[in-house]
Amino acid sequence: MIPLWLYLMVSAALFSIGTFGVLSRRNxxxxxxxxxxxLNAVNINLIAFWRYLTPTEINGFAFxxxxxxxxxxxxxxxxxxxxxxxxxxxxxxxEEADMLRx
Amino acid sequence: MNxxxxxxxxxxxxxxxxxxxxxxxxxxxxxxxRGTIWLMVSLFGVAGYYVLLEAPFLAAVQVLVYIGAIAIxxxxxxxxxxxxxxxxxxxxxxxxxxxxxxxxxxLLMVGVILPIWFTNEPVDPAIINAQVQDTRDLxxxxxxxxGFVIPFEVVSLLLTAAMIGAIVIAREVEEDEKGKRA
Numbered sequence: 001m002i003p004l005w006l007y008l009m010v011s012a013a014l015f016s017i018g019t020f021g022v023l024s025r026r027n028x029x030x031x032x033x034x035x036x037x038x039l040n041a042v043n044i045n046l047i048a049f050w051r052y053l054t055p056t057e058i059n060g061f062a063f064x065x066x067x068x069x070x071x072x073x074x075x076x077x078x079x080x081x082x083x084x085x086x087x088x089x090x091x092x093x094x095e096e097a098d099m100l101r102x
Numbered sequence: 103m104n105x106x107x108x109x110x111x112x113x114x115x116x117x118x119x120x121x122x123x124x125x126x127x128x129x130x131x132x133x134x135x136r137g138t139i140w141l142m143v144s145l146f147g148v149a150g151y152y153v154l155l156e157a158p159f160l161a162a163v164q165v166l167v168y169i170g171a172i173a174i175x176x177x178x179x180x181x182x183x184x185x186x187x188x189x190x191x192x193x194x195x196x197x198x199x200x201x202x203x204x205x206x207x208x209l210l211m212v213g214v215i216l217p218i219w220f221t222n223e224p225v226d227p228a229i230i231n232a233q234v235q236d237t238r239d240l241x242x243x244x245x246x247x248x249g250f251v252i253p254f255e256v257v258s259l260l261l262t263a264a265m266i267g268a269i270v271i272a273r274e275v276e277e278d279e280k281g282k283r284a
Contacts, residue, residue, distance in 0.1 A: 080268035
């Protein structure tokens with residue numbers, strides 16, 4: 001089999017790219033897309049460790065399924081908030097959504 | 103190194119190019135609609151990793167849920183918010199963030215991956231040939247009381263609540279309703 005560290009390296013690279021996107025993109029939709037990249041990096045890590053270290057247990061496998069569900073919920077709520085803010089502000093830039101500021 | 107290993111490594115290289123190339127496309131593209139296409143490419147590469155890691159059920163879930171549902175949701179959001187028209191100013195402080203991301207990558211490499219560099223796990227053939235848990239075991243674990251039945255119910259409730267919340271947040275407020283609220 002392919003050595004484990006190759007998967008971990010890809011996962012680390014994907015996570016770093018996602019971090020860059022979250023920190024620097026100005027568009028809210030692009031920020032959420034970068035969050036999805038980070039969640040996928042975590043999933044690769046979970047599955048790689050599961051397959052290489054504890055393939056007879058179900059934990060890593062099941063956790064990945066839960067992460068996918070959480071990602072779906074996060075994307076739905078995040079995009080709903082962005083669309084709602086866009087309706088009132090005509091903008092998808094997170095910095096301009098400051099209605100809660102006193 | 104036998105022949106199978108070479109094919110596996112070739113597949114790994116292809117999926118790496120797809121995944122990381124798609125991810126770079128997501129964070130660099132100006133046109134966000136293309137960004138969603140790049141996101142689909144990247145997610146597809148991750149599905150390939152699941153196949154390599156002998157988790158075919160998760161590969162199917164990845165294609166169905168991520169590419170089929172979440173990426174389409176992003177496409178809708180891009181089109182509904184007319185993000186295509188905002189082509190100027192892609193980034194906030196890009197240089198500092200590139201440095202930060204590269205530092206994070208180096209930190210992960212040095213802290214986590216370097217200690218197991220070239221150890222070529224799993225060295226124990228018993229682990230390689232061990233009975234891998236499959237989709238049937240996942241299904242049983244999700245509903246057994248020794249397994250994940252509580253997290254399963256909680257995550258189901260969370261997903262339902264999130265979907266209802268998303269509909270409530272994104273729903274267009276009717277004109278007569280608006281008068282009542284204001």
